[in-house]
Structures are given as C-alpha cells and as structure tokens.
Amino acid sequence: MIRLFFVAALSSIALWGLAALSALPLSQWASPFANPATLLPEQIFFAFGLMPRAGIALLIGGLLGLSGALMQAVLRNPLADPTTLGVASGAQLALVGATLLWPEALALGRGPVALFGGAVTAGLVMALGARRGFAPVTVTICGMLVGMLASAISTALTLGQGHYLLSLVIWNGGALSQDSWHGVFRLMATLVLGGVAAALLARPLVVLSLGGATAKALGAQVGLTRFAALSLAVILSGMVSAEVGLVGFVGLAAPALVRRLGARSVTQVLLWSPLAGALLLSVSDSALMALAALGGPEMPTGALTGLIGGPVLIALLPKLRNIVPPETERSDLIAPRATHPWKRVAAIVCVTLILTALSLLGGRGPDGWGIISGDIAATFLPLRATAILAAASAGALLALSGAVLQRLTANPMAAPEVLGVTGGAALGYAATLFLFSVPSPFTLAFGSSTGAAVTLIILSAYAMRSDMAPARLLLAGLAVGAFASALLAAVMASGDPRAWSLLGWLAGSASRASVSGALALSVMAVVGLGASLLVSRWFDILPLGAGVARGVGLPLGRVRLGLVLGAGLATGAASVLVGPVSFIGLMAPHIARSLGLVRPASFLAASWCLGVLLMTVAAFGARTASYPYDLPLGLFATLIGAPWLFVALLGRRHS
Template identity: 55%
Template sequence: MNVALVRLAAAALAVWIAACVSAELGLIAFVGLAAPALVRTMGARGIGPLLALSPLVGALILSVCDGLVLTVAGTTGEMFPTGALTGLIGGPLLIWLLPRLRGSTPPGTERAEGPAPRLARPRRILLGLGMLLIAAALVLVWIGRVPDGWAVLDWSSFNAFLPLRLPRLIAAASAGAALALAGALLQRLTANPLASPEVLGVSGGASLGYAAVTFALAAPTAAALSTGAMTGAALSLALVAAFVSHRDMPAERVLLAGIAVSALASSVLLAIMATGSPQAWMILGWLSGSSSAIGMGGALPLLALALSVWIMAMASRRWLATLPLGAETAGGLGLPLRLARLSLIGLAGIATGAATMLVGPLSFVGLMAPHLARRIGLARATDHVTGAALIGAILMLAADFGARMAGFPYELPLGLFASLIGAPWLIWLMTRSRT
C-alpha cells in the first residue's frame, strides 16, 4: 500500500471538507474534535461506526448550539457567533471526556526528525548565547529609528532614552526566557517536542480572567486587570494540575486538557469581540501583547520570576534528565512521579502566566526556543534548559525591536510580532520530514 499517497488523500479530503464548511459558515470551533470523541466514548469502535455516527453527533451539537444562539438573540437582541458557542460547549465537554478516553498515539509519530546533534562543549555555546543576549540588549538600546532614517544615539540622548527603553527590554527578555523555560520543562516532562506553554491552557485562563475584570469593573485599573489575569491563570493551572494528579494520566493527555481550556477561552473571547463593546477593544489590545506600557516596577519582578524559575529548573535537573525516558523508568528509579509532574507543570504554569501578562496568550517562543536549543546540540537537561532560556530572551528582544521598528512611528504589538516570527518557524518545523 502506498502509505504516503493514502495519507495525502485522507488529509486532502479532510482539508477540503473543513474548507467547505469554513467557507460556508465561518469558523466552527471544536465540533470536529468533540463529535468523534463523544462517539468513541459512547462505544463506537472501528472506523465504520465512527464515520457513520460522528456526522450525526456533530450535526446535533451544532444544531443545539445554533438553537441556543437564536434563543439568546430572541431574548436579548445580542447575536453571538455560533462558532464561538460551540467552543463554549465543546471545551468543557472535552475536559469531561478526557479521563474517559482511551487510545494512544501510534509509536513513532512524535519523532519527525532524526537525532539532533550533541555538542562536545556546550559551555562555550551557552557563554556565546549569554554574550549575544547582552550585546543585543546594548545594541537595541543604542540604535533606533528617527523620522528620516536610522540613528545611533549619542551619549546624552542615550542617557535620556535609557530609563524609557530599559524596562521594556528587561521585560521582553524576561518574558521570553520565562516562556522558553516553561516550554523546555514541558517538552522534557512529556517527551514531546511539540509541547509548549501556549497549550497548557494557562494563557487561555489568563485571558478569561482579564476579560472578566473588564466586564466586572467600570473603570478597571492595571492592577485589577493583572490580578484578574493571574487568577484566571491560577484557576486553569489548578484544573490542569487536577488532571496530573490522576495517577494514570499520561502527560500527553494533560496537554489535551490544556488545549480544551485554551479553546474554551478563545471562544469566550470571540463572543466578546463579536459584541464590539469598549471592553472588546481593551481585551484586543492586551491579547496582541505590548510592552510599551511597562515600567521598571513591572519589569524587575518579571526578571526575578524568570531567574527563580531557572534556579528551580536547575534544582530539578535530575528529574528533567530522567522524565523523558518515560514513567516506567522514572518510577523504577524511585522518582516521586506525581510530585515531579505537579511541581514542573506548576512551575511552567507560573512562568507562562507571568509572561502572558506582557506578551499576550500566543507567541510561539515557548515552542521555538527549547527546540532551537536542542537542534544546536544542547542535549543535557541543564544545558538544554539554560540554552532555551537564553534563546527565548534573545528572540523576544528581537521581536520587541521588530515591533518598535517595523511600523515606525507606530508600535506593533509585541506578542503579534513574536507570532509573526514564530508561526512560519512552526510550519517549517512540522513540514520537515524525517528524511
């Protein structure tokens, strides 16, 4: 059988169907994931029943959602998008289904690439990355754009600009490092190179908390908004942690729970955006991520947090070295599995939550930086994590610079610019085959 051809045909068919639906109806979140999952838990086995029943269940879910939307529209006059509402229902549904689902990833599917190289002297590379970080920070403070071109600041204007630029440089670098640390921890914990803090659900929870505050208070202060986002992040973290403490819950499944939370959050946000209210604009501004408003008071705590997460990661280096070998091996060596998973996911969650305040919920740095660190040959747990943090910081500095310069004199949102770098990278990563 020509496996590649069959795969291509199946993927093409699926994409074609999905594209038709999107073209006709717009984006419908989640039915595609929830319907087959639901059918499977109802006991359908084999591809035949699955294909026969999934469309029926999907049709049912979407009809119910559409009916709900129409009912709400009839009573309040507010028209929510149906696609957002399906996510609202599908997200919790999936969270509820997860512990009941069985099934596994076929072996070998997660290993898209050949073995990564391993450096004989990782210290040198780490040192080089550290210097590059410092150099980048210096250069980025020094040069800037003026209305008629580029300029290198002289000493007096350097002194004048430093207090303005330094906080955001520190904040951007710390956020990048924190996200990268979270990504490296998760990738080692799950032994999955595609795990990233964005799918942990923490950012989604943070956005929900943020949105809730904008609606609860008439004139929300920055502190109230941060508290809201923190609370949202903490709640979704607690949810994910509850999944982890299930003894048999594999780490890959935890990421699925995170995806469900993220999808739930994005559907709520989508619904809010659809109303076009003033709150929606506020949320939109935060979502795309910006470092322009941050002062020293916000930057230094973030730096302290990134540093302490790094120190904690160094302290758990033996866990990080052993966990990629799987639960059986780690358990056989006497590793406290549940404690290790809980504390590492907690650590990653805190790092993500804090960085999300600054750069918004989606940035890809948490995915890219650990991966890059591994590809340049940082193999040992300590080297890998440290290298990822440095690369994350450098990437974020670059994104911050780009965000300031690309649309001068207007500033592009930092998170948006980071995604602009990150998304093509992710696509490139996924299309690279093992050949």
Template identity: 55%
Template structure:
C-alpha cells in the same frame, strides 16, 4: 440507530424549533413569496433576516458534520475535524489577509480564497501526517498548532489594521446573522453536491478503513482516495467559513454523538453526522437568539460551539490511538554536544548584554536612524529600560518553560504556548475586561493569573487522574488553548469597544510595563531557572523514556506534576507581556540544542539566553518597523515563530 437516538433527535428538533419561534414571536409573518415593496420593516426583518437564519443554521451544521465525518473516516482519527486539523483557521487567515491587503480580489467571491487557505493548512498537516504514518495524536497536534498559528497571525494583522477591526472580528466569530437568502442558496448547493460526492466515496472509504496495506492489497489507490476525501472535506468547511466565518467543533461533535447513538458503519456515520450537525448548530443558534431576546444583546453562535468543543475534545483523548513522533535526538539527527559549553554560554550572555545596550542607544527619529547622545539617553532610559527588561525576562521564562516541556514529553512540538496556560490567561484577562467596569491593572493581572492557573489545573487534573503518557498531556493543553481561543473570538465578536483592549493585550505589548513589573518578571524568571536547574536529574532521565525514569527511582506522576506546574508558572507570567502566542518557547530550546547545549543545565541556561535575545529582537522590530507607530509585539514574535514551527513539523524523522 439506538432507541435513545429515536428519542433524542425529535426532541432536539422540537427544542430548536421552539427557540426559533420564541425569537420570531414579536415579528409578523411576511407572506410568501416575499415582496420587499409590499412588506413593512418588521416583515423584512422576518423574511430576510430571521427566516434565512433559521434555515442556514441546519445547513451549515450539516455541512460541518459531514466534513468532520469524512475526515475522521479517511484519517481513522476520532478527533479529526476542520477545527482540530487547522482547516477552518487557514480559511479564516486567507480571507483576513485578502480583505486587508487585496480587497479587490474578493470581487470574484470569498469561496476561492477560503478554499485556498483551507487547502494550504490541510497540505501542511497532511505532509506532517504522511511522514508519521498518519498517527492520530500527531495529526491533531500538528493541525491544532497550525490552526493556532493562523488564528494568531489573523488577530495580529487585524489589530494592526484598525479600520477593519470590527467587521473582521465580528465575522471571524461565526455569526449566523443573515440579510437575504443568498447564503442559504449557496450552502444548500454545497450540501447537495457534497452529499452526492460522499455517497460515491462511501464504498472506497469502507475499503480504506481496513488499513492502508489491506486497502492497497484490494486494489485501492490509497493516496488518491485520501486526497479526494480530504479535498472534499476542505471544500465543505471552506464554504461554510466563507459564508459565516469560523464556527468551531461542530464537525467534531456531530460524528462523536452519532457514534454514541449507535452509528457504527461508515455509511451510517456519513448519514447521521450531517443530521446531528444540523441539530447541534440549530440548538446553539436558538439559544443565542433566546439570550438576545432576553438581554437585548446578541453574540455570535461560535461562542456556544466553542464552549462545547473544547471539553468534548478532552473527553475524546483517551480514545486516540498512536502517539506523537519521538522528539529525541535520533529523530532530529545527531545533535552536537560541546565538551566545554561554558565558553559558549558566556558568549551568549555577553552578546545579550551588548544587544540590550545597543537597543538602548539606537532608535529612529523623523529624519531616520540615530544614536542617542548622553542627554537623550537619560531622557529615554526610564521608558526604554523597563520594556527591555520585561521583554528579555518574558522571553527567558517562555524558553525555560519550553525546554522543560520538551524534555518532559520527549516531543519537539512541546512549547508553553500550547500547554493551555497562555489561552487560559488570555481568557481570564478578557473576562475581567468585559465583566468589570474600568478594571485596574491589578484586577487585570489577577484575572490573567487566575485564568492561567485554572487552565493548568484542568490539564493536570485530567491527565494525572488517567495516568496519561506525556504526549496526551500536550494534547490536553492544546484542547484547552483551542477552547480559550474559540471563546475569546466569540467574546470579541460582539462588537463591543472593549474588544480593542483585549486584542491589544492578545497581540503583546511592553509599552505599558512599569519598572516594578519588569523587575518582578525578571525575578520570577530567575526563580524558575534555579528550580529547573535543581530538577536537572529529572530532565536528564525523562527523555530516555518512562521505563528508564521509573527504573532510576523517579515518581513519574509527581515529577510530571511539578514540572508542568513550573512551566505553567513561567508561561502565565510571561503571557502578561508577550500575549498568548509567540513560539519563543518552541524556538529557543531547539536552537540551544543544535549549537551543542545538550546537558540539562546547559540546555536550560542557553535556552533562557536565546529566548531573551529573540524577544528583545521582536520588541525592537515592533517599535521600529512602523515608526512612529508601534506595532504589536506578538505579530513580530509570531511571524518569526510560525515558519520555524511549520519547518520543524514537516521534517521527516531519520
């Protein structure tokens, strides 16, 4: 390690110890060994609360640092960690679903459940990576999309089961609060076994670092080596998730800091990453304890790790090698091209109109399904019509944004949900909800728009200044979304009742939309459609590659900026209705292309019509499936979109 490391490590350890001692100064020392029968209440708080918390923080940080280092080495990817590859979110989703729907299974412990969820997420990501030669950008995009999907489903299901809300949300935020020493014993055993296994894998990992062909030439079973290393990393991360909840980005930060401090070899990285992970999480938890001591209110340590991880991921983007899989038609098989698409577009428009009218007339009553008579329709129309307009308009806006982004990046995984705008808008909404007493609807709307604009500004400023290729723009948006998701999770995990309002909005709902708001959103979707049609030449040239576009006279930086801004505006407005994740912007453009709408104008129009229909269907399902109670709109949209996303990413390019 460098001389800087010899200064940073002891200084950081002293600061972490000082912060813990500040939190412990008002509590008496309980003595050792601990005997609850002879201890006062304050001594019990010290001996069974603060002391194990001070020990479990470095243990968990070391475990996550080791997990991240193993993943980065085996995948040769500097931004791989349990968060960016979706492993932690998969473990979280498995635990949430088990807690709600099969709590009896938890009697056997949370670790097997977390392990199963983490392995399932890792299997999906690795299947995608194997089809794409484990390209770093591809792996991270796939992992973070799987992670965002798992987090969205977990949030929606948690909201639909209100009786579990506070306990699950607080746990999901990554709180290090302890009530005994069992967690310390469990993680100490995990870290010991993982350290021994990592030491045994160090030499094969050095061989693997030569590349798959070189390692195979030296007699290494590359597939078995990758599988063993990934399973070990997943087991470590799932163990931490089962014990403490979702603690993001420590596995990313620790190896990155180890490299910057001079760890160049694989053994050095495997040794120093756990040390730095322990230091990072201890410092974050010490700051949380200090804030709790000053303000009297605590929040999960995952808040600070989330704040660190997003900027760090963006900073590491220029160091990525490889690229995302091309999303051109040859990678997906030949897409049909209709000679007369107007008839199909007219049929789609007619079908959308018939669908909207049918949804106005039919519904459920206590006795079952019914078709409303004229009088009942007149009574229900002021309630149903605005939400139908809002749902259709939001679906059209998201679909237009998705079509723009997929053509801009030539990437089938591009969609507005991962641009970062949706996550920024959600964070702005949450900031107003927590920061303003009884906020009005206008304040919440302005906060959402401001958050989305800020996220978009960050992505644009970072990518245009470095003239990054289009796939890096997409990955920068995913990084911003991940940062917003981590901060939101931590804000809601405080346990404040305002978390309910944030979760309700995050899940998407059209029930409170006014006619004015619905018409405004529909007007905005129309403006974006016309603007995108005007940019049809750009959208026709960009999928052919940067060389062709520049040769045709396009100013690529300005064109990209204009198209990203257009997509961001549509997404920011639609997010107010649908919530941060729906995947309509991913599905609708693909469906439009597969039915023969290949030209830019036809593709945009067809995407908007299909997106409106998908969101109308999701809104109808949200209203009717749980009758007489309304379920989250985002739950239905996500449950439709998530399988589509996973199927799309696991397709092998031809």
C-alpha cells in the same frame, strides 16, 4: 438515534420560535416570497433575516458535519475536522488578508479566496503529516499548530486596521446573521453537490478504512482517494468560511456524536454526520437568539460552537489508545551532546547582549534607519530600555517555563502555549477584568497567574488519571487552548466595553510596560533561573519515570506540583505585562537542545538566554515594522517561532 434527532429538531424549532415571537407577533409573520416594498421593517427583518438565518444554520452544520466525516474517514483520525487541521483558520486568514490588503481579489466572490487559503493550509498539514505516515496524533498537532499561526496573523491584520475592527471581530467569530436568501441558495447547492460527491467516494473510503497497505493490495487508488476526499472536505469548509466566517468544531462533534449513537461503518458516519451537524448548529444558534431575545448578550454562533470543541476533543483522546501505534508518536531524533556546553551558553549570552544593545540604540526613526543620539536619545532611550527589559524578561520566563514542562513531561513539544497555559492565563486576566471594577496591576498579574496554574494542574491531573502518552497530553493542552480562545472570542464579540481592554491586552505590546513592572518581571526571571538551576538534579531524574524517582527518594507529588505551579505563575506573570505570546516557550528549548545542550543545568540556562534573545528580536520587529506604530508583539514571536517548528516537524520521518 432518530428519537434524539427528533428531540433536537423540536428544541431548535421552539427556541427559534421564541426569538421570532419576541421580534414580531405571530399574526404579523411575513412570507419570504412577499414583496419587501409592502412589508414593515419588522416584517422585512423576519422574512429576510430570521428565516434565512434558520436555513443557513442547518446548511452550515450539514456542510461542516460532512466535511469532518470525510476528513476523519480518509485520515482514519477521529480528531480530524476543518478546525483541528487548520483548514478553517487558513480560509479565514485568506479572507481577512484579501479584505484588508487586496480587495480586488474578492471580485469573483469570497469563495475562491477561502478555498485558496484552506487548500494551502491543508497542503502544509498533509506535507507535515506525511513525514510520520499520517499518524493521527501527529497530523492533528500539525494542524492545530498551523491553525495557531494562521489565527495569529489574521488577528494581527485585524488589529492593524482599526476601521474594520468591529466588523472583522464579529465576522471572525462566525456570525450567522443574514439579510437575504442568497447565502441559503449558495450553500444549498454546495451541500447537494457535496453530498453527491461524498456518495461516489463512500465505497473507496470503505476500502481505505482497512489501511493503506490493504487498500493497495485490493487494487484501490489510495493517493487519488485521499486527494479527492480531502479536496472535497476543504471545498465544503471553505464555502462555509466564505459565507459566515469561522464556525469551529462542528465537524469534530457531529461524527463523534453519530458514532456514540451507534453508527459504525464509514457509510453510516457519512450519511448521519450532516444531519447531526445541522441539528447541532441549529440548536446552538436558536439558543443564542432566544437568549438575546430574553435580554442576554448577543454573540456570534461560532464563538459558542468553539466552546464545544475543547471538551469533545479531550473526551475523544482516550479512544486513540487502541487506534494509534505508540511508535508513531515518538520522536526519531536524538539530540547531539555538546562537549563543552557552558562555552556554548557563554556564546549565546554574548550574542544576546550584542543584539539587545543594537535593539536599544538602533532602529527606525523619522529619518529612516540609524542609531539614535542627542536629544532624541535622552527622550526615547529610557522608554525603549523599559520596553526591552519587559520583553526580555517575559521571554526568559516563557522559555524557562517551556524548558521545565518539556523536562517534566519528557516531551520536546511541551510549552506554555501548546499545553493551554497561555490560554488559561488569558482567561484569568479576563475574569479579573470582569470581577473587579478597577483592577490593579497586581490583581491582574495574580489573576492571569492563577488561571495559568489552574490550567496546568487540571491538565496534569487528567493526564495522570488517564495515563496519557506525551503526544496525547499535547492534544489535551491544545484542546484547552482552543476552548480558551473560543471563550475569549465570545467575550470580545459580546460588545461589553471591558472587552476592548481585553482586546488591547491580547494584541500584546511591551511599550505599555511601566518601569516598576519591567523591573519586577526581570527580578522574577532571575529568581526563576536561579531556582531552576538549584533543582536541576530533579530534571535528570524525572524523565526516567515515577518508579526511579520514588526509588531515589524524590517526593514526586510535591515536586511535580511545585514545578507545575512555578511554570504557571511564570507564564501568567509574563503574559500580564506583554500579553499572550506564542511559540517562544516552545522554540527556545528546541534551539538549546539542537545545540547539544541536553544536560539540565546548561539546557535551562541556554533556554532562558534564548528566550531573552527571541523576545528582544520580536519586540524590535514589532516596534520598527510599521513605524511609528507598534504591531502586536505576539505576531512577531509567532512568525519567528512557527517556521522553526515546522522545520523540526518536517525532520521527523515515519519509520
């Protein structure tokens, strides 16, 4: 371990030296104690920019490594860290919200605001996890979903404030650039105090690692220990977010690295994780500076560390097999079965038609709320009808994809956005933008659909090879989504002009859809529903297992591949027209199941209709909330879907 750390330290020094020499010859390097008035601009940049940046990278890595080690120790969960538990996203949302909406809250500094946001999200995740006995998989899924919600709201706020856009995009990516030593001094004090507190908690955490029941039998105060350790972890990660923004997954990778290098006890992991995190972030940041010095793109360091998280998270999933009791990953709820399912489907169709008509004819105009008529109706109705058709068709395809994936994986938590399909579609869209000088709408649709389908195929192959439980498959999908988000953040923060086209698409809007695009998507949605109903018998057989499916003569491999490809293509086609939208593909099937529509045909039809309904409502909210400007469509879909999902998770008790 010591030898590897020594090599990492030398690599970091060498890379940082390359970046420093490209900025200033060695003979002109200045001391950080020099008077700035006596220095050249290049020397000021070196002494008060490059040098504190090297220190801040080490300190932030140490803080995040210690925070992740504490979270993993107290929850007995190797997947826990400030990113996967949503703490970093909560701090980010609080800081963005305060910056844009309530600047007076920053009067005492960014630290208290970040700590408040991180504490709120941590409390929410712990409340959700407590319903399942803090099972590692459940807690991690809750944390990543809470993080998705916080990130969606943060992104929407950022996009809604154009004059802050560039600085917030870069800050959200975790930029380590410095202009003084003040940040280094603040974080150094935080790390010293945090290290002392962690040392005091080490012995109680060792006892807690034996299990809650055993720890109580030995006289340990389990609740107090958990609260103290999690509070300390939130404080450490919140201070990082307040200083530099979102730096992801260092708290996940550092403890995993030291365990791989031989650390076994809780004390050893707590001792070595800060050093591993410091070296990991230092090497990453120095490599980015060296790359920029050689003519490469400049990007926030947090975007690079986010790329580490997805592979590390996937690599750790098989280790849960001997840690997590399988019964803690199962749902305790059996949905009621409706006596007359098609009557309920008809009722859903009626409600959908009524709300669609109200959305088309009503809304908010220059004179306030009302029904549009006259010349205004003649002008705006065709545009509004096109946007509603595009949104409704996209919602139908996403909901249908979610219903298919849930039946295919026998997992009610599966959905395009949760399994990383939406992230794959976004990467396909981005790749098409950069590969073609002037990509056509068809090329963009093909690129995003291919990205979604490839993501699903890779995920399915990995899951089948590793014999993953359904909950672990969800975590693998969330890891893919996190990887995609980090890569997109790196692209957007690079400053490439094409990144702004990508940013506009990520905002999501149905108002940009053309008539031909909306009609094509609606045809695809109707064809998709018809095709799924024709093969609805498959969805009765697939949840029974591979042995039963093969026993009745079902060509399992081809069926799975066809359904996966269909779900991927549908997700990609929906995303290219209205942008990436979260939670519709997850929530619509959930609502259909809660209404007792559990047989395949009625379940698929109801999910399709509910997708139309939910996206129509989301499009209406995006259009009217900040009239005359459209807000991101994905924000309203998330705000509709996330509360429902949290209620569903709160209803799942640990038995």
